[in-house]
Amino acid sequence: xxxxxxxxxxxxxxxxxxxxxxxxxAAGTVGLLLTAGFVRFSFDGLxxxxxxxxxxxxxxxxxxxxxxxxxxxxxxxxxxxxxxxREVQSTVEALPGVVAAGANVHLMGMAQxxxxxxxxxxxxxxxxxxEQRMGFKTRLRAGxxxxxxxxxEGEDVALLASGLAAALGAAPGDIVTLLATSNEGMLNALDVxxxxxxxxxxxxxxxRFLKLHLASAQRLLSxxxxxxxxxxxxxxxxxxxxRRTVTAALAxxxxxxxxxxxxxxxxxxxxxxxxxxYIGIFWFLGAIVFVLVILATxxxxxxxxMERVREIGTLRALGTTAGQVASGVLWExxxxxxxxxxxxxxxxxxxxxxxxxxxLKMPPPPGAVDxxxxxxxxxxxxxxxxxxxxxxxxxxxxxxxxxxxxxxxVVEALGHD
Amino acid sequence: MTELGRTxxxxxxAALAAALLLGSSAAADxxxxxxxxxxxxxxxxxxxxxxxxxxxxxxxxGETAGARLEIFHQGRDLELVRFLAPRELGKxxxxxxxxxYFLAPGSARPVELxxxxxxxxxxxxxxxxxxxxRDYDIETVHEEAGIATFELVAKTPNAAAPRLRWVxxxxxxxxxxxxxxxxxxxxxxxxxxxxxxxxxxxxxxxLVVKDVVSGGAPIxxxxxxxxxxxxxxxxxxxxxxxxxxxxxxGPAAKRSPSP
Amino acid sequence: xxAFRARGLRKSYRxxxxxxxxxxxxxxxxxxxxxxxxxxxxxxxxxxxxxLLGALDTADAGEIEFAGESLGRxxxxxxxxxxxxxxxxxxQSFHLVPVLTAIENVExxxxxDDLPAAPRRRRALAMLDAVGMSSRATHRPERLxxxxxxRVAIARALVHEPLxxxxxxxxGNLDSRNATAIFDLLAALRRERGTTILVATHDPALMxxxxxxxxxRDGRVTADERREGVA
Numbered sequence: 001x002x003x004x005x006x007x008x009x010x011x012x013x014x015x016x017x018x019x020x021x022x023x024x025x026a027a028g029t030v031g032l033l034l035t036a037g038f039v040r041f042s043f044d045g046l047x048x049x050x051x052x053x054x055x056x057x058x059x060x061x062x063x064x065x066x067x068x069x070x071x072x073x074x075x076x077x078x079x080x081x082x083x084x085x086r087e088v089q090s091t092v093e094a095l096p097g098v099v100a101a102g103a104n105v106h107l108m109g110m111a112q113x114x115x116x117x118x119x120x121x122x123x124x125x126x127x128x129x130x131e132q133r134m135g136f137k138t139r140l141r142a143g144x145x146x147x148x149x150x151x152x153e154g155e156d157v158a159l160l161a162s163g164l165a166a167a168l169g170a171a172p173g174d175i176v177t178l179l180a181t182s183n184e185g186m187l188n189a190l191d192v193x194x195x196x197x198x199x200x201x202x203x204x205x206x207x208r209f210l211k212l213h214l215a216s217a218q219r220l221l222s223x224x225x226x227x228x229x230x231x232x233x234x235x236x237x238x239x240x241x242x243r244r245t246v247t248a249a250l251a252x253x254x255x256x257x258x259x260x261x262x263x264x265x266x267x268x269x270x271x272x273x274x275x276x277x278y279i280g281i282f283w284f285l286g287a288i289v290f291v292l293v294i295l296a297t298x299x300x301x302x303x304x305x306m307e308r309v310r311e312i313g314t315l316r317a318l319g320t321t322a323g324q325v326a327s328g329v330l331w332e333x334x335x336x337x338x339x340x341x342x343x344x345x346x347x348x349x350x351x352x353x354x355x356x357x358x359x360l361k362m363p364p365p366p367g368a369v370d371x372x373x374x375x376x377x378x379x380x381x382x383x384x385x386x387x388x389x390x391x392x393x394x395x396x397x398x399x400x401x402x403x404x405x406x407x408x409x410v411v412e413a414l415g416h417d
Numbered sequence: 418m419t420e421l422g423r424t425x426x427x428x429x430x431a432a433l434a435a436a437l438l439l440g441s442s443a444a445a446d447x448x449x450x451x452x453x454x455x456x457x458x459x460x461x462x463x464x465x466x467x468x469x470x471x472x473x474x475x476x477x478x479g480e481t482a483g484a485r486l487e488i489f490h491q492g493r494d495l496e497l498v499r500f501l502a503p504r505e506l507g508k509x510x511x512x513x514x515x516x517x518y519f520l521a522p523g524s525a526r527p528v529e530l531x532x533x534x535x536x537x538x539x540x541x542x543x544x545x546x547x548x549x550x551r552d553y554d555i556e557t558v559h560e561e562a563g564i565a566t567f568e569l570v571a572k573t574p575n576a577a578a579p580r581l582r583w584v585x586x587x588x589x590x591x592x593x594x595x596x597x598x599x600x601x602x603x604x605x606x607x608x609x610x611x612x613x614x615x616x617x618x619x620x621x622x623x624l625v626v627k628d629v630v631s632g633g634a635p636i637x638x639x640x641x642x643x644x645x646x647x648x649x650x651x652x653x654x655x656x657x658x659x660x661x662x663x664x665x666x667g668p669a670a671k672r673s674p675s676p
Numbered sequence: 677x678x679a680f681r682a683r684g685l686r687k688s689y690r691x692x693x694x695x696x697x698x699x700x701x702x703x704x705x706x707x708x709x710x711x712x713x714x715x716x717x718x719x720x721x722x723x724x725x726x727x728l729l730g731a732l733d734t735a736d737a738g739e740i741e742f743a744g745e746s747l748g749r750x751x752x753x754x755x756x757x758x759x760x761x762x763x764x765x766x767x768q769s770f771h772l773v774p775v776l777t778a779i780e781n782v783e784x785x786x787x788x789d790d791l792p793a794a795p796r797r798r799r800a801l802a803m804l805d806a807v808g809m810s811s812r813a814t815h816r817p818e819r820l821x822x823x824x825x826x827r828v829a830i831a832r833a834l835v836h837e838p839l840x841x842x843x844x845x846x847x848g849n850l851d852s853r854n855a856t857a858i859f860d861l862l863a864a865l866r867r868e869r870g871t872t873i874l875v876a877t878h879d880p881a882l883m884x885x886x887x888x889x890x891x892x893r894d895g896r897v898t899a900d901e902r903r904e905g906v907a
Contacts, residue, residue: 002787009775112528156523177524185537186484186505189524219523222504314771317732318832319760320788321753411733414767 003324007331014304021300022340025394028293029344029386030351035285037352037376039278044377047236050268052135056230057239058246059262060088060101066260072269075106075122076227079183085226091253092231092246099232102130105217106227109180111168111210119167121178123210125217134232138211143172143196150215158192158216163207165197172196182221190220199369206369239263290393298397301333305401312405313413322406329402330395337394341387352376448555456567457550459585459592463619466645467492473544473641475537478634484537488545495653496545498536499664509661512541513653515575520658527655532575538636539626542577543608547595549583552576563587578605591616604629614643677744679840679872680706680729685738687724698724700895706874711866713886714876721895722876723844729874730763730842731755743839760789764833766843770825772817778828779804779813785836803831807861823854827861834865840872847879859885
């Protein structure tokens with residue numbers, strides 16, 4: 001600590017060089033913070049898209065079905081679904097932290113418009129009111145959303161994805177006939193009025209997808225069962241503990257072993273893959289920043305030491321140990337790292353605010369429909385981590401100059417110009 | 418042997434060989450009028466009345482329950498299939514002039530299906546006659562021990578299969594087996610009549626259908642009743658469903674067993 | 677016990693491919709409290725001798741004793757601590773730390789030896805006062821004249837009450853008036869404190885005023901003259 005203040009004075013000796021070093025460290029810090037902010041925002045966005053785009057926080061499905069097709073399967077046949085789903089729903093919705101448990105029916109078949117072509121579809125029957133409470137987003141391009149109340153027989157409606165609607169030549173208000181086969185092999189047809197056109201955000205899926213009320217889907221499949229229940233929680237971070245609570249509640253109602261309760265993280269394979277990719281990219285960029293800052297600041301620290309060779313000789317002559325000389329250099333490096341990182345933190349925060357206010361857009365990723373907002377998150381851990389990292393980086397950068405400073409012969413140093 | 422004699426012998430031998438070759442192929446190729454008559458006569462329901470009503474059950478071997486259907490037939494081009502299971506009441510398949518439609522209570526208009534659509538694994542053509550005379554040309558006929566094997570090639574797109582091997586007993590003029598084949602000759606499905614309700618008219622009692630490609634247990638089609646008689650032509654109307662709706666409350670419904 | 681005793685000192689340096697023999701067998705003894713001038717032309721070895729006696733360097737051959745302690749047996753760290761506590765140094769170019777004020781420069785030997793702030797400051801101020809620089813205590817070296825800087829350097833060399841002070845050409849960068857004043861100051865402080873003072877110089881004026889002059893030429897002692905009634 002003794003040499004900490006001394007080091008500060010030494011940094012002030014050459015303001016321009018110190019400013020340059022601080023700028024390098026700050027720039028590296030800004031780079032890390034922007035990257036961390038982008039990655040965090042992307043994670044948050046992707047997580048919300050996964051959860052509120054149709055995964056929910058938890059899935060309740062038949063244990064046998066999950067064992068057969070895996071936790072990550074996104075469609076489950078209603079025929080092997082949950083029969084007493086209303087009881088399960090009310091049990092789960094009574095638990096603390098649960099917003100709602102929405103029933104879903106997954107189906108597939110053919111869609112036909114009068115005098116038009118047949119197009120295959122995949123779809124889901126939902127409870128619109130519960131979806132809304134759980135914060136599920138339906139991106140409507142035209143028309144109206146599904147009404148909360150179940151449609152009466154003969155008044156079924158559906159939302160068609162844009163690609164499917166285009167293939168059928170259907171617009172809001174048109175009647176489309178859906179054809180589907182139950183698991184028993186029985187064919188059924190149902191006329192639906194197109195209430196609206198939506199997009200799933202995924203181009204491929206938009207050519208096939210439709211959404212209708214749970215009652216309509218059950219009517220088409222001639223079943224009372226549901227494929228699964230999706231549970232929405234107050235806090236996504238409680239998914240794992242909620243899973244245990246829900247499992248226990250279902251067990252208490254005598255349904256132990258009958259149901260599988262799966263958190264969204266196990267079903268969002270895409271999220272895990274993207275997350276790992278982004279983390280890898282972040283560390284790669286971090287390594288580049290690390291190396292660049294070390295190289296740039298090591299050079300300036302070496303220059304600072306070489307300019308003070310005679311002074312170091314004097315201090316050694318006066319009785320300063322090599323360790324104390326080294327500590328002085330290390331403190332200079334540490335101050336550069338800390339101050340540079342703090343400056344970078346301030347600059348980074350300002351830049352994040354600026355970028356966020358600019359409402360920039362990034363092009364849609366492959367297969368997606370809409371461009372993505374360029375937004376960066378404030379990541380407090382990254383701010384603190386960057387400060388610690390830059391301190392370490394600068395200490396590493398100081399190793400070469402410290403070696404120089406402590407290995408100079410006192411007599412030679414005294415005679416140095 | 419003299420040279421003349423040798424020449425004569427060779428010529429005679431060659432002529433005999435040619436005659437035998439031509440004769441055998443002629444015997445295989447030439448579909449005689451008798452063959453064509455046999456083919457037409459051996460088709461399922463070949464001699465059945467133009468209009469009839471039948472009830473049948475389609476069930477996969479090993480399963481306890483199957484699909485119960487009521488069929489209204491009028492001429493070569495009109496058939497109505499009514500599903501008799503309580504959950505399926507109100508649903509129909511309607512075959513009209515080569516096209517197949519599905520009618521359901523939930524849909525105001527008929528939905529066109531592929532003609533090869535199968536009910537519980539069985540296609541309508543397999544149930545009610547393949548219309549061999551209309552839809553197929555005879556490529557070859559092979560006879561052995563009184564069993565005629567016809568190799569048939571489809572001549573219309575509405576045919577049940579691109580190729581068909583039709584095995585018939587000349588004596589009884591009843592089909593023994595039908596192999597529905599792809600255009601390359603690969604056997605796709607096999608239909609075997611096992612029992613006859615009215616052999617003279619070609620009305621089967623039991624058909625067994627095997628799907629060679631996808632495997633699985635064979636499908637039994639059991640005709641439980643067969644009633645010749647006039648059929649209301651409005652049953653086959655695409656636009657007017659009144660006649661069909663009245664079926665639900667009519668005698669056929671009363672004859673349906675309770676669930 | 678003499679302050680310094682040297683026997684058979686030899687020291688060589690390599691300059692490119694050439695080996696330069698800076699000291700070639702030097703014997704001497706310096707008593708405690710003496711003021712000794714090491715005289716000789718450039719390259720005579722006087723700076724080298726000063727470095728060896730000051731434990732700034734090690735001899736190739738020979739022995740050095742300082743206050744009865746053999747320097748040759750000390751480790752690098754022990755030599756450093758010896759310099760910190762028992763030796764003071766004055767350089768031709770003053771060698772003050774530019775980022776420290778005058779008083780902080782003077783405090784330096786006490787500071788690195790972990791003396792608490794209050795007594796450290798007190799002693800430094802007293803020392804600055806002794807060299808006539810207390811009014812410039814808070815000035816950085818860049819604001820001091822050459823003579824003033826050397827006075828501060830003298831204060832720094834004496835603040836920790838060393839047994840000996842080694843000065844290498846202390847007046848080399850000063851005009852004659854300042855040079856005289858500096859030498860007078862050294863002499864006065866020696867009388868007050870009894871500190872042994874070695875001055876390497878080729879300034880004739882200083883040489884004339886020294887009570888004892890050891891002359892070096894080509895790395896050897898060629899003369900050792902004591903004078904009465906001087907300094």
